[in-house]
Amino acid sequence: MSEHAEPTGPRTGSEGGRGTGVWFIGARGSVATTAVAGCAALAAGLCPPTGMVTETERFAAAALPALSSFVFGGHDTVDWPLPKRAEALAEQGVLPHGLTRAVQSELAAADREIQAGGPAAGDTRSDEELIAAFAADIEDFTRRTGVARTVVVNVASTEPAPADGALRLPTSSLYAAAALRAGCAYVNFTPSTGIRHPALAETAQAAGVPYAGRDGKTGQTLLRAVLAPMFRQRALDVRAWSGTNLLGGGDGAALADSAAAAAKNAGKNRVLEDNLGTLPEGEVHIDDVPALGEWKTAWDHVAFEGFLGSRMILQTIWQGCDSALAAPLVLDLARLAARAHQAGITGPLPELGFYFKDPDGGSPALAEQYAALLGFAARLEAAR
Numbered sequence: 001m002s003e004h005a006e007p008t009g010p011r012t013g014s015e016g017g018r019g020t021g022v023w024f025i026g027a028r029g030s031v032a033t034t035a036v037a038g039c040a041a042l043a044a045g046l047c048p049p050t051g052m053v054t055e056t057e058r059f060a061a062a063a064l065p066a067l068s069s070f071v072f073g074g075h076d077t078v079d080w081p082l083p084k085r086a087e088a089l090a091e092q093g094v095l096p097h098g099l100t101r102a103v104q105s106e107l108a109a110a111d112r113e114i115q116a117g118g119p120a121a122g123d124t125r126s127d128e129e130l131i132a133a134f135a136a137d138i139e140d141f142t143r144r145t146g147v148a149r150t151v152v153v154n155v156a157s158t159e160p161a162p163a164d165g166a167l168r169l170p171t172s173s174l175y176a177a178a179a180l181r182a183g184c185a186y187v188n189f190t191p192s193t194g195i196r197h198p199a200l201a202e203t204a205q206a207a208g209v210p211y212a213g214r215d216g217k218t219g220q221t222l223l224r225a226v227l228a229p230m231f232r233q234r235a236l237d238v239r240a241w242s243g244t245n246l247l248g249g250g251d252g253a254a255l256a257d258s259a260a261a262a263a264k265n266a267g268k269n270r271v272l273e274d275n276l277g278t279l280p281e282g283e284v285h286i287d288d289v290p291a292l293g294e295w296k297t298a299w300d301h302v303a304f305e306g307f308l309g310s311r312m313i314l315q316t317i318w319q320g321c322d323s324a325l326a327a328p329l330v331l332d333l334a335r336l337a338a339r340a341h342q343a344g345i346t347g348p349l350p351e352l353g354f355y356f357k358d359p360d361g362g363s364p365a366l367a368e369q370y371a372a373l374l375g376f377a378a379r380l381e382a383a384r
Helices: 030-043 082-091 104-112 127-145 171-181 198-207 220-233 249-255 258-276 322-342 350-355 366-382
Strands: 020-025 070-076 114-116 149-154 185-188 210-213 237-247 284-288 295-305 311-321
Touching: 020 030, 020 127, 020 171, 020 322, 030 070, 030 082, 030 104, 030 322, 070 104, 070 127, 082 104, 104 114, 127 149, 127 171, 149 171, 149 322, 171 185, 171 198, 185 322, 210 322, 220 237, 220 258, 220 295, 220 311, 220 366, 237 258, 311 322, 322 350, 322 366, 350 366
Parallel strands: 020 070, 020 149, 070 114, 149 185, 185 210, 237 284
Antiparallel strands: 237 295, 295 311
């Protein structure tokens, strides 16, 4: 598409009608597809904004960009068209029946803005060349669509933690560096390293953009973040906390890799340790069950001790769809990060810890994180 091509997608209600760009890393994955389809549905009034915290009354005066102003694009390594991906999600019950047809044009517009990601096998480009190429794609998108600013959101598959002494940046950090170079706010919704790589510390500080992460808190860990403070506040001694996840889809396949699963589980354990003050015995197991598709089941088994040494058990079962849980949070974060950028707020955003397993500081307790988020909304309101 030429530099002077007409912008694609709706863009009303933000910065004088200029709109807000949302650039997904993993743009053809389940979370990104659900977010694009859901945003279009909400903007058209086809569905209620269930699960979107920023659509509640406490955020009404924060001057967040309207969902109708969002213009989507991104990077991905697969070429499965977004409308087809949405059809597959509808067949599995992730998207409502008939929605894909209703938002077909919005899905197609977003798909036209997706660029080939990388690095693919055999790619001989250096880290600098890859960062420059990714940043150029983002800058071109921002310029052509005429949006006021772009937020880069990582929703790609979990990658293993980088090995000590590795000479190359992990893929997630290449994209994070590209976001910084393009002058974009950045959100890491995955457990991958992203902007947290030591090699990016100075660049992130100098970039003058807001960023937040990491690892979205959507299901099992959200429940742990609620229950763990309860045990500590009631002075109950947690002896062991074990969990099992059964999941399919892209997440199941990605987390079948033991190194990727270890990166994922680190965030789950961190929530327990931060909220309990110590990490109890027990492990989290992740099993890939392709037949489950986009759905997952998570079990937790908590052994705890009460008054006079009485031993007790709490068991929980969480059954849900990660994409449907994650998509509204991703839209929330894109709105909040874009508004922070507009307000001149830079650096890490610990106030968004409510959304993450491994946030940029602040309290680990969900109730306190929510209070901090409301405080951030008030700060954005004051900055109007």
